[in-house]
Amino acid sequence: MSKQIPAELIKRTPGLALRHSSELWPERHQPGDAGLPMLAVDNALGRAILSPHGAQVVSFQPVGGEEMLWLSPLTAFRAGTPIRGGIPLCLPWFGPGADGKRMHGFARNHTWTLTGAGTTPAGETHIVMELSGEASFCDLWPHAFAFRFDLLVGARLTLGLSVENRSPRPVPLSFAFHTYFAVANVADIRIGGLNGTRYLDKLDKRNPQRRKRQTGEVTISAHTDRIYLDVPRCQSLVTPAGQTHIESDARCAVVWNAWDNDRNMPDLGAGNHVGYVCIERGDVADHAIMLMPGECYRRWMILQN
Numbered sequence: 001m002s003k004q005i006p007a008e009l010i011k012r013t014p015g016l017a018l019r020h021s022s023e024l025w026p027e028r029h030q031p032g033d034a035g036l037p038m039l040a041v042d043n044a045l046g047r048a049i050l051s052p053h054g055a056q057v058v059s060f061q062p063v064g065g066e067e068m069l070w071l072s073p074l075t076a077f078r079a080g081t082p083i084r085g086g087i088p089l090c091l092p093w094f095g096p097g098a099d100g101k102r103m104h105g106f107a108r109n110h111t112w113t114l115t116g117a118g119t120t121p122a123g124e125t126h127i128v129m130e131l132s133g134e135a136s137f138c139d140l141w142p143h144a145f146a147f148r149f150d151l152l153v154g155a156r157l158t159l160g161l162s163v164e165n166r167s168p169r170p171v172p173l174s175f176a177f178h179t180y181f182a183v184a185n186v187a188d189i190r191i192g193g194l195n196g197t198r199y200l201d202k203l204d205k206r207n208p209q210r211r212k213r214q215t216g217e218v219t220i221s222a223h224t225d226r227i228y229l230d231v232p233r234c235q236s237l238v239t240p241a242g243q244t245h246i247e248s249d250a251r252c253a254v255v256w257n258a259w260d261n262d263r264n265m266p267d268l269g270a271g272n273h274v275g276y277v278c279i280e281r282g283d284v285a286d287h288a289i290m291l292m293p294g295e296c297y298r299r300w301m302i303l304q305n
């Protein structure tokens with residue numbers, strides 16, 4: 001057991017266990033995958049699996065409910081490679097980095113340290129993971145930082161993220177909880193709670209800065225990649241099977257489905273776009289942050305059926 005996953009903390013937390021990706025998903029292991037350790041939570045209210053690599057939730061199922069999150073059948077379980085599915089943390093930037101290429105920051109490519117675990121009075125399992133570094137940690141974002149991720153697993157899933165700027169300068173920051181929701185068929189879903197909001201259409205190559213306005217619910221019938229700005233606190237994902245509620249204090253919601261572009265993404269694969277929709281709450285584009293020295297940025301999100 002590594003220093004990043006202290007055995008005593010796991011042992012003394014009821015319902016928390018250490019597993020390995022090769023044991024949980026043998027059929028998903030790709031050639032070259034060494035596999036990754038996983039924290040499995042199983043309490044009276046719900047079940048979840050959290051990957052210390054990326055502090056990424058990869059599975060959540062409330063008791064009596066269905067699996068809420070999608071995990072690609074072609075994902076890698078390899079240190080340094082993002083896991084395709086669950087809830088990646090796009091941090092400390094969203095989209096391409098300062099080089100115009102490296103996507104979604106480095107948080108999802110590193111192993112975080114388990115620093116806290118316990119049970120709340122309401123019976124939820126509370127897990128804390130941290131990642132910190134000096135300015136030399138990342139060439140594209142050369143600033144001293146401390147990230148903290150809080151997860152509460154109960155009948156609902158509560159996520160909290162904080163970023164402390166430990167450098168002597170203001171630091172640019174953007175962030176998203178990049179949630180992949182599992183759906184039977186993406187063509188049959190509707191997303192509520194975005195009516196009337198403005199969005200940037202990332203696929204409008206001629207005029208990507210133009211603000212369009214959403215009318216009614218969002219449906220998916222083609223490659224979709226939009227940043228909704230100044231969104232209400234709550235959205236709903238409506239499927240023929242039921243509803244999922246998404247609530248967050250973040251100001252944007254990114255809606256993404258690769259549609260037939262899935263065939264160009266090796267860890268997604270032709271045809272697999274059908275099974276997911278991403279609704280990603282965060283602060284990106286117009287709402288990227290400039291974090292002052294010593295300042296702390298905090299965001300939360302709750303997912304519930």
Ligand SMILES: O=P(O)(O)OC[C@H]1O[C@H](O)[C@H](O)[C@@H](O)[C@@H]1O
Nearest residue numbers: 103104202225226254255256278
């Ligand atoms: O392939 P990734 O780096 O995980 O990014 C997957 C997707 O993430 C977000 O939804 C972006 O808006 C998309 O433009 C991007 O394609």
